[in-house]
Amino acid sequence: MSTPYDLRKVLAELQEMPGEYHETNLEVDPHAELSGVYRYIGAGGTVKRPTQEGPTMMFNNVKGFPDTRVLIGIIASRDRVGKILHHDPKHLGRLLKDSVQNPVKPIKVSKAEAPAQEVVHLATDEGFDIRKILAAPTNTEYDAGPYITMGVVFGSDPDKTMSDVTIHRMVLEDEDTIGMYIMPGGRHIGHFQKQYETLNKPMPITINIGLDPAISIGTTFEPPTTPLGYNELWVAGALRQEPVQLVDGVAVDEVGIARSEFIIEAEILPYETIQEDINTNTGKAMPEFPGYNGDANPAVNVVKVKAITHRKDRPIMQTTIGPSEEHVSMAGIPTEASILDLVDKAIPGKVTNVYNPPAGGGKLMSILQIHKENEADEGIQRQAALLALSAFKELKTVILVDDDVDIFDMNDVMWTLNTRFQGDQDIIVLPGMRNHPLDPSERPEYNPTSIRFRGMSSKTILDGTVPFDLKDDFIRAEFKEVPDWEKYLK
Known part of the structure; x- marks a missing residue:
């Protein structure tokens, strides 16, 4: 019988995967220095730049704690989460x-x-x-x-x-x-x-x-x-x-x-x-x-x-940096699952995938990939956004895109908002709603018109989907499919 899963079993698996694990024997101070070091190596998320996505890191020599190790960033990468759970990220x-x-x-x-x-x-x-x-x-x-x-x-x-x-x-x-x-x-x-x-x-x-x-x-x-x-x-x-x-x-x-x-x-x-x-x-x-x-x-x-x-x-001792990519994995992926569960029940087949990106810390923003089959589906995308916002009060911004857009590529998402979007008709603002109290813009001094108490916010839907009747005018440039393209890299 195999050993049950625990942190050590996962770390043993990661050590067999290039670039996913790193450890150091250099002494590090747990007071500010340890997080300061990892900020550069692998924190990512909404951490102040410069930062990047990198390996999880084990500090073997922690000042004042000779018998303890400190691990940080084990899920500070969506790809690494996929490897840990043996699933497509x-x-x-x-x-x-x-x-x-x-x-x-x-x-x-x-x-x-x-x-x-x-x-x-x-x-x-x-x-x-x-x-x-x-x-x-x-x-x-x-x-x-x-x-x-x-x-x-x-x-x-x-x-x-x-x-x-x-x-x-x-x-x-x-x-x-x-x-x-x-x-x-x-x-x-x-x-x-x-x-x-x-x-x-x-x-x-x-x-x-x-x-x-x-x-x-x-x-x-x-x-x-x-x-x-x-x-x-x-x-x-x-x-x-x-x-x-x-x-x-x-x-x-x-x-x-x-x-x-x-x-x-x-x-x-x-x-x-x-x-x-x-x-x-x-x-x-x-x-x-x-x-x-x-x-x-x-x-x-x-x-x-x-x-x-x-x-x-x-x-x-396992730890994380609050604004790091690790929080995006912990908070964002379950929220994606929850939104998918809700929309699959209400409007089945119309939301093909959901992504809560690092820009929102995993909680404040969702990108919904929408599939429109006919003219009766026009408007269903905004219903999906309202469903997500009504159920998850910490969501602040929902971006809607078509199913030819890679929701995990922010350049592709922003391309959508530049070529399939008009601000005067595709922005929906819902003022005076509840949101996450850690958003510092949610205070009456910031917007006394719609924010009466701390923790209130306007919610925004950005509809980057093409109207169904104009679909033929927004076909992306087609390129030849080359299945064995990787041979040209050898």
Whole structure:
């Protein structure tokens, strides 16, 4: 029987693929330097230029952490995600859509079968300090502190009838305290936490770090695709066609992911908050996916750590840069899957593919490829855009293109908006809607006419599809098909 999928199995596969993995033994400081280095090597996304798409990188010599390694950027490339999931990168949205519809639920294993519990640190141990165990980097010199950026939080409702996994930004505040930002609305962990608060009880959770990317990507699905009661670990199971393995905690009444590199066992305290940047007072949290430093929250949830367990053989602290291509993969591909699921039900066969590009950080922009068969399909493209915008409130811009356009090539998309688009008739603006609170333009000072409160926005549809009755006037130049063209490169 083959070894179940985990981070180490994926890394072993990537090391066999040229250009996908790089490691260094040079010492690096986790405070700003590690992210600063990777910014040049492989971050991509909406990171300040110069940056590029490059290999995932393992730092073997992290200052202050001789027994830990730090991995960054494992899914900071759509092509690499395709290789990791053994699938065509242009059709990952459909792969994830099918995985949601064919879930494989997790199984429980014993502690002896859980590599994540090979080493145990209890909060009651003398000298226990999460900041000395977890090599959590800071992305910039202005961050509120060291952040866990790739930690999958597992939690359940008080009756243990439902569970869920989500990713949050989590800052290490002191020796046993983490500040967790739970974005209002949509996150089931937040729903469960409010139930615990009603009972005036702390909510037990585990924070799982160093995972098979199938888990990290599956985790980021949101309603309506995965409603309350749907645990996204079921998606990861479907992607691998094997169940994710869970194990009971050693210090809290919750399960962790058994093949993690680290598991933090903790409790979210009821009715307690902390200033996110209490140790730095910079006013900043960390860089977020739109490309700007997020403002520090004055009142994030207080998480008290009860134990940390990890593998014994140089455990891997997994991290990411907030605005990097990695966020595009985690947030964008599941959103593509969700949009495809919605439009396939409402207008089947009319949206052939969807892409959430780096320009929108995976959340703010979608490109929809439209197939028109006859005059009755004219206008269906705008209905598709409205469906996407109505279901996913964080979408801000939808671009519509014909099915002869490569939606993964932004030059081709922009060519469409220059040759199949007229601004006075093909721009649809929907003012006064809700959007993602991390977009800094969504404030009344920016547009007092339609933005009454922070987090509101105008939504824009750019219709670059050719009207069906003019289709014959927009045929692209045809070139001879040469099946063996690659021989001319030899």
